[in-house]
Amino acid sequence: MILEILLKKPVDTFFKKHQIDEKQIGLRLFRFIKLFIIVIIGELFFRAQTLAVG
Numbered sequence: 001m002i003l004e005i006l007l008k009k010p011v012d013t014f015f016k017k018h019q020i021d022e023k024q025i026g027l028r029l030f031r032f033i034k035l036f037i038i039v040i041i042g043e044l045f046f047r048a049q050t051l052a053v054g
Helices: 002-017 025-047
Strands: none
C-alpha cells in the first residue's frame, strides 16, 4: 500500500507521457489478475504449516 502511494506520481506521469488511459479494460484486467495472484500466494503461505512447505 505504501509502495502504491509512493509510486502514484511516477505512474501517473508515465501514463500521461505514453497516453495510456487508466480506465482501459486491458489495464484493469491486468491489475485484477496481478492482485488475484498476490492474494492466492499470500493464502498459500498463510495456510502452510511452515514457510518451507509454502
